[in-house]
Amino acid sequence: MTTPETSTATTVAARAHARAQHGRVVECMPQLPPPEGTLWAETVAGGNYTHLAVPAGTELTLTDTEGDACAHLLLYVTGRPWERLNAADTVKVQWNAYLGAGSLLLSDQGRVLATLVEDTSGRHDALTGTSAAARNTARYGDGSAHGPSPAGRELFKLAAAKQGLTPRDLPPAISLFRGVRAEPDGSLTPTGAAGPGARVTLRAEQPLTVLIANTAHPLDPRPGYHCSPLAVRAVPGRPTAAGDPLRTATPEAHRAFLNTDAANSTTLEAR
Template identity: 85%
Template sequence: MTTLAPSTATTTAARDHARAQHGTVVDCMPQLPPPAGTLWAEKVAGGNYTHLTVPAGAEITLTDTDGDACAHLLLFVTGRPWERLNAADTVKVQWNAYLGPGSLLLSDQGRVLATLTEDTSGHHDTLTGTSSAARNTARYGDGSAHGPSPAGRELLKLAAAKHGLTPRDLPPVISFFRGVRAQQDGALTPTGAAGPGARVTLRAEQPLTALIANTAHPLDPRPGYHCTPLAVRAVPGRPTAPGDPLRTATPEHLRAYLNTDAANHSPQEAR
């Protein structure tokens, strides 16, 4: 016997059909309500995006569940969106283009946005940026946000709009789980990925709004568009404490944390 799909030809039938989906769980979706003790938990499909706002001290863990995710990240100070992630300053202030445990993600105000407290991947990219619609269209045939091979910038524009931000507010990203290395001649060579289960944890040193596009890296050498799910989890925590060795690991670290402390206690910045 053939089972016919429920009719949605009338408003009543459409309502009944929609309500029948209540409780349906798919692999890639937010967990609502979040699990106990969690601020946010979500699995983001390849070629999709998410955005979340967390308080200072929160720990955001990104997990490459299947080994082929690429998290293109932007951070903004909540309420002060003009203070945002600056990939160039993150590199030059710390004298290092390659992120690892203890690395800081910095704004152009010389302040710490987030501290990388855990890293089991080691394959990250502060140099390339994310993909564009034009590049993905030339390479895959379509770079639009809702097409089969969405570009990172197109997805980040959608995430940004949710927070009143425009395309001109989007600086270069830092990408996690797909690495590159700079060669002597300046060429950027992909280093691949760490494999399934690789994760990084970022501790928010200020209240942050995070925009994340999970999309193929622009220097992925494979001919097809490859991107698998990314798990995002945020839990409450505390900013890096004054006695933490991370604060005094280098003179540059100490200055960045002190700049952050001053901003967090400034009435002018709090407005």
């Protein structure tokens, strides 16, 4: 029942109601101001999204707090959004479809966008991409961004718009915390999640714009829509240093870092 104290029927009452929310804390929201030493901290609800721009060197840690999150991820070079995450090149350049600690997330320019420096999950997917509205509508009855079972692409559209990007700027995403296995016949079998507390840390090797859609994996075999909260934390850091073994772990990694160094040097000179 609406009372005079909670009514929003007038401007004055609406303002009073809005101001009464000051200081209220809920489970899924950004922490403002962020904790000391942190650039950004947020808990993203299942079926929701976030977006942020981070400087080079930032360490972005994602945590599957309850064991049922699925972080669909897109990365763009800030100020150069045509250079973006390329899932296909990430897989084929490194001769490995299964992401883990030490994996590089690459652009189609052969440059490193981010390095996966820590991984306690081991359950990721660089092959399937995120869900679409038509598929979610067919499976769950509604795939719209604000419905009960939002599709990843619909959430990405909202996140992209807030960073000046359009639907045409959305490439295939990679998915963290939900794994798949490629079978001999080319089909993909879901391997599930790692469980509560699984954690991934990415190091930004360039200034990055990050889009995250936390929504059910498109190959989740369960009949219902399942997705739990995702914790996101960004702290300052430095890009992978010249003597770091990650840079020369493979010939492909070495070349990708050299390409990145060259691009960063050119950008700095242009400034």
